[in-house]
Amino acid sequence: MDIALEAPTGCPSGLAPAERNDNAADPAAFVRRDAHGDETLELMVSGAKCAGCISKIEGALRALPGVSEARLNLSTQRLRVVWRAKTIEASTIVGTLARIGYAARPFDPEAAQRETDETGRRLLRYLAVAGFAAMNIMMFSVPVWSGDGEMGAATRTLLHWISALVAVPAALYAAQPFFGSAYRALKARRANMDVPISLAVILALGMSIAETLQHGAHAYFDGVVMLLFFLLIGRYLDHKLRQRARTAARDLLALQAVTAVRIGADGKTTAISARDIAIGDRLLLSAGDRAPVDGVIEDGASDLDTSMLTGETRPVPAHAGDSVHAGAINLTQKLILRVTARAADSTIAELARLIEAGEQNRAGFVRLADRAAALYVPVVHTLAALTFLGWLLAPILLRGLGFDADDVGVRAALQNAVAVLIITCPCALGLAVPAVQVVATGRLFQSGVLVKSGDALERIAQADTIVFDKTGTLTLGKPRLITRADEQTLTSAASLARISRHPLARALVAVAGPGAPAVDAQEIAGDGVEALIDGKIARLGRRGFAAPDAQDADDGAMELWFSRQGDAPVRLAFEDTLRGDAANVVATLKQRGYQVELLSGDRRTAVEAAANAAGIECWRASVNPAEKVARLHELSAQGKKVLMIGDGLNDAAALAAAHASASPGTAIEATQAAADLVIEGPLLAPLIEAIDVAKSSRQRALQNIGFSALYNVIAAPAAMAGLLTPLIAALAMSGSSLVVTLNALRLRGKGPR
Amino acid sequence: MNIIVFLIPAALFMGALGLAAFFWSLRSGQYEDLEGAKHRILIDDDEA
Numbered sequence: 041m042d043i044a045l046e047a048p049t050g051c052p053s054g055l056a057p058a059e060r061n062d063n064a065a066d067p068a069a070f071v072r073r074d075a076h077g078d079e080t081l082e083l084m085v086s087g088a089k090c091a092g093c094i095s096k097i098e099g100a101l102r103a104l105p106g107v108s109e110a111r112l113n114l115s116t117q118r119l120r121v122v123w124r125a126k127t128i129e130a131s132t133i134v135g136t137l138a139r140i141g142y143a144a145r146p147f148d149p150e151a152a153q154r155e156t157d158e159t160g161r162r163l164l165r166y167l168a169v170a171g172f173a174a175m176n177i178m179m180f181s182v183p184v185w186s187g188d189g190e191m192g193a194a195t196r197t198l199l200h201w202i203s204a205l206v207a208v209p210a211a212l213y214a215a216q217p218f219f220g221s222a223y224r225a226l227k228a229r230r231a232n233m234d235v236p237i238s239l240a241v242i243l244a245l246g247m248s249i250a251e252t253l254q255h256g257a258h259a260y261f262d263g264v265v266m267l268l269f270f271l272l273i274g275r276y277l278d279h280k281l282r283q284r285a286r287t288a289a290r291d292l293l294a295l296q297a298v299t300a301v302r303i304g305a306d307g308k309t310t311a312i313s314a315r316d317i318a319i320g321d322r323l324l325l326s327a328g329d330r331a332p333v334d335g336v337i338e339d340g341a342s343d344l345d346t347s348m349l350t351g352e353t354r355p356v357p358a359h360a361g362d363s364v365h366a367g368a369i370n371l372t373q374k375l376i377l378r379v380t381a382r383a384a385d386s387t388i389a390e391l392a393r394l395i396e397a398g399e400q401n402r403a404g405f406v407r408l409a410d411r412a413a414a415l416y417v418p419v420v421h422t423l424a425a426l427t428f429l430g431w432l433l434a435p436i437l438l439r440g441l442g443f444d445a446d447d448v449g450v451r452a453a454l455q456n457a458v459a460v461l462i463i464t465c466p467c468a469l470g471l472a473v474p475a476v477q478v479v480a481t482g483r484l485f486q487s488g489v490l491v492k493s494g495d496a497l498e499r500i501a502q503a504d505t506i507v508f509d510k511t512g513t514l515t516l517g518k519p520r521l522i523t524r525a526d527e528q529t530l531t532s533a534a535s536l537a538r539i540s541r542h543p544l545a546r547a548l549v550a551v552a553g554p555g556a557p558a559v560d561a562q563e564i565a566g567d568g569v570e571a572l573i574d575g576k577i578a579r580l581g582r583r584g585f586a587a588p589d590a591q592d593a594d595d596g597a598m599e600l601w602f603s604r605q606g607d608a609p610v611r612l613a614f615e616d617t618l619r620g621d622a623a624n625v626v627a628t629l630k631q632r633g634y635q636v637e638l639l640s641g642d643r644r645t646a647v648e649a650a651a652n653a654a655g656i657e658c659w660r661a662s663v664n665p666a667e668k669v670a671r672l673h674e675l676s677a678q679g680k681k682v683l684m685i686g687d688g689l690n691d692a693a694a695l696a697a698a699h700a701s702a703s704p705g706t707a708i709e710a711t712q713a714a715a716d717l718v719i720e721g722p723l724l725a726p727l728i729e730a731i732d733v734a735k736s737s738r739q740r741a742l743q744n745i746g747f748s749a750l751y752n753v754i755a756a757p758a759a760m761a762g763l764l765t766p767l768i769a770a771l772a773m774s775g776s777s778l779v780v781t782l783n784a785l786r787l788r789g790k791g792p793r
Numbered sequence: 794m795n796i797i798v799f800l801i802p803a804a805l806f807m808g809a810l811g812l813a814a815f816f817w818s819l820r821s822g823q824y825e826d827l828e829g830a831k832h833r834i835l836i837d838d839d840e841a
Contacts, residue, residue, distance in 0.1 A: 091832035114829030164819055172812045176805055202801060 050141035052092035067130040067146035069299045069313040078108070081130055083119045083144040085137065088112060093142070100140050104128055116287070119144065146299070157283055163276045166214040170269040173210030174262070177203050181262040185767045193255050200252040200259045207261035208245060214268045215241045217275060233413040233466055236420050237271060240264075240461040247458045258455060260462055263769045267467055270777040274470035277478045281494045284481075300332045301325075303376065314383045325375045327541050331364045334386045335377035341565035343542055345369040347511050349689050350641045350664075353519065353616045354598055355542060357566030367689050367708075371541045373565040407495045408738070409473040412745050413466070420464045420756075427760045428457035452762070459764040463755045468776040472744035475784035480737035483788050488705075488720040489730045496716030499700035500731060501738035502681045506629055507672070507694075509686030510640035510650050513704060514622045516722065517687065519547045519598055519614035529610050533602040536561055536569040536580040544600050544614050545569070545580070568600070576605040587611075616646065618653050625724040626654045635680070639663050639671055641690050668694035685727065687711055702727060733787070740787055744780045751776045 072080045088097060094112050097119065101110035106127025112119045121133055130146075137144040180199040184191065215238065222234040241264055248259040300317055301309050301324040309324055314332040317323070322338065325331060343355040346368045355371055358364065364377060366386035431453035438445040477494040484491050491497060508514050525533070534552030537545035539561045558578070561571035568581010579586040579602070586601035587609030598616075603609035629636055638659035640647045647661035663671065672694055675682050684691070684698035687707035695701035695714040703715035704724075712718050719726045755772050758764055823830070 091835035094829060094832055095836045112829065113826040114832060115826045161819060164824075165816065168812055168815045168819075172808055176808045179801075179804055206805070 050087060051089050052096060053090045067134055067144075067299075068311045069316075070146040071130050073125060077125045078122050079125050079130075080120065080122050081133060081146065083121070083134070083137075083146055085112065085117055085119045085142050085144045087142045088114060088117060096140055097137065097142060100136055101133060104132065104136060160276070160279055160283055163217065163272065163279055166217060167269070167272040167276055169210050170214040170265055170272050173206050173214070173265040174269045176206055177262045177265055181766070181770070188767075196257070197252060197255050200248075200261070203259065203261040204249060204252060207265050208249070211241060211245055211264050211268060214265070214272060218268075218271070231417045233409075233417065233470065236417055236461060237267075237465055237470075240458075240465040241268065243458045244462050247455060251455075258459075258766060260766050260769060263462055263766060263773060266770060267462070267465055267773055270467050270773065271465075271470045273777075274474050277471075278474040278494065281474065281477055281481065284492070317379055317383055319379055319382060321379045323377045323379060325364075325370045325377055327370055327372055327374055329370050331366050331368050331370065331377065332386075333366050333379050333383050334364065334381040335379045336363050337361060338376045338378045340373055340375040342373040342375050343371040343566055345371050345543065347517065347688065352642055353511050353515075353517070353543075353646065354643075355544075359566065371543070372563055407473070408498055408741055408745070409469070412469060412472075416466060416469065420461065423464070423756055423760065424457045424460045427460045428453050430760070431456050431762070456760065456762045456764075459759040459762070459769070460756060463759045463764055463769055463772060464752050465773070466748065467773050468748040468751060468780045469745065471777055471780050471784075472748055473741045475781050476737045476741045476744060476787060479784050479787045480733050480740075484717075484726075484730055484733055487726050487729050489726045490718040490720070491730070492716055492718070496700060497734045497737050498741075499681075500683060500702075500716065500734040503634075503683035503700050503731075505635040505637065505675055505680040505682045507637045507639055507675075507682055507684045507698070508626075508654075508656070509684075509688060509691045509694075510638060510642055510647055511616065512687035512706060513685055513691075514638065514650055514654055514724075515616040515618050517616065517706065519544055520617045521547055521551045521612060522597070522615045523611065523613045525610060525612060529602060531555065532558075532573055532578060532604065533580050533600075533610075533612065535573070536571050536578060536602075537600075539563060540569055544598060544612075547614055548580075548600065548612065573604060578602070578604045616650070618650060619722060619724050621723050621725050622654045625728060626656055628728055630655070639668050639694070641665075641668075641688070665690045665693050669697045672697050683731075686715075702730070737787060740784060744783055747779060747783070748776065 067081055067083070070081060074080070085097065088094065094114065097112050098110045101107050101119075101121055104123070106124040107121060108124065109120065109122040134144050134146075180203045184196055184199055187196075218234045218237045218241065221232065222238040225232040225235060244260045244264045248261050248264070251258045299311050299313055302312050302317070303309055303322040303324055317333050323332075323335065327342070337358055337360050339360055341357070341359045344358045344364060345355050346365070347353055349365055349367045358375070363380070364370075364375075366381075366383070431448050432450065435445040435447050474494065477497055480497055481491040481494070511517050530548075530552050534549050534555060535558040537548040537552075538555070538557035540546075540563055558569075558571035558573060561569055563569050564581070564585070566582075567585035568579060570577065570579050572578070580600060583590060583592065583599070583601050586603045590601060590609050590611070598614040600612045600614070601609050602612060626636055636656050636658070638647065638651050638654070638656045640650075640659070640661055641663055642661060644661040647659055651657075651659035660671070668691065672682055672684065676699065681699040683700045683702065684695050685702045685704075686692075686695055687704050689708055689710060691703070691707075692711045692714045695703060695711060700717075701715045702717035702719055703711050705712075705718055705720040707715070707718075717727075717730055719730070751772070755764075758768075818824070
């Protein structure tokens, strides 16, 4: 008796609605077999939110015969299932999940190649070692500081030697990422932030050992490991952010890997991965499926939803001989396609190339921290060199001028030069930007905005022009009934509409509510639905089919006609409604001085209506993807920084080409992958919050960089003057890092509104 | 003061023990699913 299967569908805590798996791809093509006869499948599960979901999903799957492992990772929403080969079919797993109310989509195993984030783990190990060393050295440093003057030189040297025992191996181990990156930069004849860091670490260690050998007081063992500890925190935060961005993009692209159903020569159907589709294959495209490749309809007639490709909201009828582009969704009847282009050559791949071109464009963007580093490195090194030369040459110079001055010697000069390098080591600077970006993305995540990369925030903060797409972005992308029809008509029309996947029919059913479909209803592709109601022929569909004698309303709206023998036909008009807060968001953006534009691939009338309703004066209709990109280039040539918001495949290239980009969570995966931000939920308001947070995080990052600079302005002259002691160095470095981190945390303090 | 001959190694040993424990937790994949971990404590495993 399995309780999990009897529970109501979806999340038991009601945190997420039960998902329907309308057009799940057959996962069979994505099953991996190993040598022991076990089969593994990785699925992306949506709708899992809580403990109840975990136990329900894992329990239901483990109850299946042959399943040896089912583990759901709630952070990544990935489910891994392992079972004995031939005990169950892969589709049983997806079916079981669908029955308990979770949608699951297979991952392309190649794209989803389980990447364990080795770099992240290694950074954590470095961080742990540096942290351990920093804390334990304090045990020996604090007595030295507090016993200053009273402690004998022998005791101090003993404590220094113990510190060295901990610090030298720990620092040489934990500084590896900095050494490696500095070495690579120097080899390429560049200098980055890691060059002064590596220099400071090596020089400080060397000098401290030399100092200990001579029983001196200036040992910086504590400073070195503390420096590494703080720097590694910054490095780890930065890595986590980038990793999340990379994972998000890769997951989306892996999900895009669709399957297709091939009809063999013997008429048998097999599920294959889109990659394996060859030209000339015959594919079965069921209602609700997305065409994986370009092809020509060989048999059947249906309606195609191409809104993701073109922005056109109205479905297009398609018959034998018509060509179908990859990405189009088959709505009404099953079709048999003859493939004319492989996946890599299809329309989608063409768009992918446009996306890549756009992303290369964006590579020119220099991150705030890198710009600061470029200024910082030469200044610091010049200062250190000046300190060394100054201490060496000043006595000679003074004597030449007739003053009485003793030589300080190479050792003291070197000591002061190294002190400058240690104290100016960009500890706070390394934390300044990542700390802010981690807090900012965390806060936005709570408001339903997924930020895919840290520099996305920097770019969004710079934007001054905002370009919207219409279908699915400003609008919901779903038609809504605007005609007021009487109850009787609505109920009868809906009973016909229930058997269709056509978006207008769906919209009609949504208004009518639950009910039974009409008996004997038949869908005629490209025309509509016909059925008998109380013995009379009733028709729902386009005018030529349902009401050939009626007058054309000619107002450009989407329409369905409903007729029943003997009654006058009724026209049902639909409209793609704006998102609830679209007009408000546009008004707010304009009020803040943004230039707002609308670029849509849809018809002129539809775009004009939406632009008027949303309050956008500058709009263009019937724009194809390449023209969208061209318009963005035109704007950036004028010196504008464009934030593009779009959802369709036709927007993906423009999103990549824009300075920054966002897409709603309803967007197709490739588009979400191309966008910097993904906004969940039915409203656009999170966009405003994202812009606000991006701006304040930029401000906060600049403050932090400013603070680091200020700290150096005070500390560097002290070090150059030879006033630095190990205690001051330790206090100054940890103090500045703390201030920078606390300043970043203030961003969270405001809380989501 | 001779006591520090024992205390220092003892303190370092305990620190190193903590470090080793962290490495073990890292290797055993306890940081792979932080989101799921907080929910899993609520699940009863009586079926097992």
